[in-house]
Each structure stands twice: as structure tokens, then as C-alpha cells.
Amino acid sequence: MEFTKGHGTGNDFVILPDPDNALDLTPRLVAALCDRRRGIGGDGVLRVVRAAKHPEGTALAGEAEWFMDYWNADGSFAEMCGNGARVFVRYLLATGLAAPAGETLPVATRAGVVRALVEGETIAVEMRRPRMYATAAATLGGLTIPGTAVDVGNPHLVCALPAGLELAALDLTRAPDVDPAIFPAGVNVEFTAPADPVEGSAGHVLMRVHERGSAETLSCGTGACAVGAVALRDAGQDTGTVTVDVPGGRLKVTVTDDSCWLSGPAVLVATGTVNPTALPA
Numbered sequence: 001m002e003f004t005k006g007h008g009t010g011n012d013f014v015i016l017p018d019p020d021n022a023l024d025l026t027p028r029l030v031a032a033l034c035d036r037r038r039g040i041g042g043d044g045v046l047r048v049v050r051a052a053k054h055p056e057g058t059a060l061a062g063e064a065e066w067f068m069d070y071w072n073a074d075g076s077f078a079e080m081c082g083n084g085a086r087v088f089v090r091y092l093l094a095t096g097l098a099a100p101a102g103e104t105l106p107v108a109t110r111a112g113v114v115r116a117l118v119e120g121e122t123i124a125v126e127m128r129r130p131r132m133y134a135t136a137a138a139t140l141g142g143l144t145i146p147g148t149a150v151d152v153g154n155p156h157l158v159c160a161l162p163a164g165l166e167l168a169a170l171d172l173t174r175a176p177d178v179d180p181a182i183f184p185a186g187v188n189v190e191f192t193a194p195a196d197p198v199e200g201s202a203g204h205v206l207m208r209v210h211e212r213g214s215a216e217t218l219s220c221g222t223g224a225c226a227v228g229a230v231a232l233r234d235a236g237q238d239t240g241t242v243t244v245d246v247p248g249g250r251l252k253v254t255v256t257d258d259s260c261w262l263s264g265p266a267v268l269v270a271t272g273t274v275n276p277t278a279l280p281a
């Protein structure tokens with residue numbers, strides 16, 4: 001089985017080319033591929049499949065040739081992955097599956113069609129505008145931190161740390177507790193702290209994330225978009241640009257009247273062959 005390994009600000013993916021949807025990709029196989037000791041290792045899998053050939057992509061095949069079939073490291077599905085979409089586009093361009101168009105390149109996802117713009121090392125993806133829909137809280141280590149529930153195609157809870165608490169002090173080796181009535185399908189939880197102003201940005205925020213289905217990751221693109229939207233709201237703005245620093249690097253989030261751009265590096269690091277029968281059962 002052919003694979004490529006790539007990442008966006010340290011959010012890493014096993015990319016599987018499967019244009020005709022011929023692979024028997026199961027939750028167990030995804031989890032085995034993502035196993036960091038016995039497999040290739042990754043926060044998730046990106047299957048590269050023609051939209052017309054995938055049951056969840058066919059309806060979008062008129063708008064986008066390729067469907068990003070995203071899976072979390074534990075073998076669960078997610079509707080959207082912002083960094084994954086940027087890495088997916090890097091892969092399409094590197095392999096010649098898509099031409100570096102002057103305009104945006106559409107990619108079908110479970111959350112609809114997103115559009116990518118390539119600017120050298122940086123790939124920006126235009127997704128839906130984050131929608132803040134509830135107040136909620138995350139509890140970890142006996143501490144309950146209030147936050148905002150945000151829909152970016154997938155669910156997020158953005159929690160600003162109280163003064164005096166450092167991001168580095170959080171134990172994210174286990175999932176924060178949340179109210180399942182607000183998040184029946186689980187949630188990605190972002191913790192934030194303010195950072196020094198950055199020129200050209202309305203806000204600058206530090207973030208750590210515990211991802212649904214992938215545990216703590218070095219970065220989460222949709223999470224950064226949720227964080228950006230909350231930072232703008234707290235600054236009294238509907239639109240604008242926010243710089244979000246994650247453990248794996250820097251992302252730029254620009255919220256417009258009707259969409260959200262996520263921008264940052266997207267890198268392919270290796271290509272090879274994996275023997276599925278040698279992976280953990």
C-alpha cells in the first residue's frame with residue numbers, strides 16, 4: 001500500500017492515494033497506520049479519492065474533482081480537518097493530480113467544498129465562517145474553565161485560561177470533561193492564552209488543543225479558526241485576522257463576512273510502501 005507522510009504545523013497525516021475508492025479502509029487499519037510505534041504514525045489519515053467515486057463525495061463531484069476522506073487516529077471520522085485540507089492540496093500538486101491553478105483549487109470534504117490558494121510554502125484554505133452557538137465548559141485536573149462552543153464544520157470548545165494559569169501547566173494526556181448534552185458527538189477542545197501583538201493581526205493568541213479522536217496534537221486548523229473567531233468577538237470585531245501560535249508553529253486565521261481563511265505551511269516529508277499485514281491487528 002502506497003503512502004505519503006505530511007504535516008501542517010506538526011499536525012501529521014498518513015496520506016493514502018486511492019483515486020478509485022478501491023482500498024478496504026477500516027477504522028482498525030486507520031488506527032494501525034496512525035500507531036506511532038507499530039505503524040507509520042499520524043494524527044489522522046487522508047484518503048485521496050475522486051469525489052465521483054466516494055459515496056460521501058459524489059454529490060460534490062460537479063464542484064471538486066477530489067474528496068478528502070479524513071479519519072482521526074482512533075479510526076473515527078471527522079467532518080473537516082483544516083490542516084489536513086492544506087496538506088491534501090500540497091499532495092495533489094506534488095503528485096500532479098491537480099495543477100497549480102492561478103485561482104483557488106476546490107476540495108470536497110464531509111463539511112462541503114473548501115477552496116485552497118497556494119502561495120509558495122504557504123497553503124491557505126477557505127472554509128465556512130465559524131459559528132459560535134453556546135457557552136460551555138471544560139474540566140480538567142479539577143479545574144472548570146468556561147468557554148464557547150464553535151461549529152467550524154466540526155465541533156470545538158474554545159476556553160481562555162484564567163489569569164495566572166499557563167498553557168504549559170495543562171495536562172492534556174487525557175480528554176477534558178465536557179457536557180455531552182452540548183457535544184453529543186464529542187468535541188475538540190482548545191485552550192488559549194493571550195500573546196504580544198503581531199503587526200497586521202487584530203489578535204495574537206497561544207493555543208493548545210485536545211482533539212476528538214486524536215488526543216493532544218501539535219496543531220489543529222479548524223481549532224485555530226474557532227479560536228480566531230472567538231478572539232475577534234472578544235475584541236468587538238466580526239471580521240479580521242488573528243495570529244494563532246500552536247506548539248507546532250504559526251497559523252494565520254482571517255474571518256470574513258461569509259468565510260474563514262486558514263493559512264500556514266504544508267509539508268510532505270516521506271513517501272513509501274506499507275505492508276498492511278505487518279501492522280498491529
Ligand SMILES: N[C@@H](CCC[C@H](N)C(=O)O)C(=O)O
Pocket residue numbers: 011072077078079080081082083084154155188211212213214217219220221222223
Ligand atoms: N486537526 C484537524 C481537525 C481534525 C478533526 C478533529 N479531530 C475532529 O474530530 O473534529 C484540523 O486541522 O482541523
